[in-house]
Amino acid sequence: MKRQRLMLITARFFAGAALILFYLTSCTNYWLHAVTCGSDNNTQSAETQLSDSQTQKTPTDNATELKSGTDSRRTAMSLTGRDKSSLVGSSMPENGNLQHQKKKINTDNEFTYNVFSLLLKDNRLTYHHEGFTWRCSFTDKEAENQHSKFITIFQPPVKCCVHAFYSPFPSDPKFINAEFQSKLVYRKLWSALMFLGVIIVTIGFIYMIYKACRQKHEIYKIVGVIFLIGGICFTLSIIMYACWISAISWMIAKEIANCTSANNNTKYGVDYGWSFxxxxxxVLLSVIAGGLFIKLSAAERSESSTTI
Incomplete structure (x- = not known):
């Protein structure tokens, strides 16, 4: 009797621990860790935007600006009573003023570009992490231990998060092709199996508590089978996600190969996260709990048969 009681307490402990881990792994968004190069692309795009903003003016726009400037000067002279003779004398200061203003604008643009480039150089890497509900990414500078960036307290206060089920990593449009769609079945199967495993284990835990309150232990075999099925579903979900990670690692291999870093320890690419x-x-705790419940049911059945 003492052995059965100890077995029951141990089975309940493992069942509770398994349920907690099931919820932690399903609710935390760290099944996937990915590090990609973000600063070089951002810097190039910033350079392109700034250069485009400086060169986007056409000769027609310049002529329109000169015409509008001339019209405004004529209006000002007519209001102040200045004649045409003063126009010649005042053209040199006004042209000098215009050149000075253009030089000041160019200096401001150059200063803005330098500040923006320095900010982008500090933020070299883009970190991604993904789970069942959310896919988040943020850009930050390189760190000696880049795994520390996936700890919440070491992450920047602002990051971009989207629904992972509708937009899994990678979300770049150039990767959304027929090959990506064919591999996406692993991601969908992982979501379905993990959700099913969590639901099954939750039902088994509730059923276990119900029977414990009723002080009936003869149907613990059902609880054990439920925990075993939940463990099998979660095992299949782990396999599906491993296939998904290997597929996307192969898809973005060329992009990762072009990444450059000042730190030789930086590891670009896709890796398994904390939740994975x-x-x-x-799974291990769930299988142990299921086995103990089944063994407990068999022991009680044999004891009841010998008593009769």
Whole structure:
């Protein structure tokens, strides 16, 4: 009797721990960790935007600006009573003033560009992490231990998050092709199996508490089977996500190969996250709890048969 009681307490402990890990792994958005080069592309785009803003004016626009400037000067002279003779004398200061203003604008643009470039040079890498509900990304400077960037307290206060189910990593339009769509089945199967595993284990835990309150232990075999099925579903979900990570790693291999960094320890690419590492422990605890419940049911059945 003492052995069965100890077995029951141990099975309940493992069942509770498995349920907690199931919820943690499904609710946290760290099944995937990815590091891509963000500063070079951002810098190039910033250079393009600034150069375009400086060269987007056509000769027609310049002529329109000169015409509007001349009209405004004529209006000002007519209001102040200045004649045509004063126009010649005043053209030199006005042209000098115009050149000075243009020089000042160019200096301001150059200063803005330099500041923006310095800010982008500090933010070299783009970090991505993904889970069942959200896919988040943020840009930050390189770190000696880049895995620390996936800890919440070391992340910047502002990051971009979208629904992961509708927009999984990578979200770049150039990767959304027929090959991406064919591999997306792994991501969908992972979501379905993980959700199913969490629901099954939750039902088993509720059923276990119900029977514990009723002080009936003869149907613990059902609870054990439920926990075993939940563990199998979660195992299949882990396999599906491993296939998904290997697929997207191969798809973005060329883009990652073009990344350059000042730090030789920087590891670009896609890797398994904290939640993915914790999922096998949840499966292990669930299988152990299911086995203990089944063994407990068999022991009680044999004891009741010998008593009769």
């Amino acid at each position: 590492m914790a999922a096998p422990f949840a």
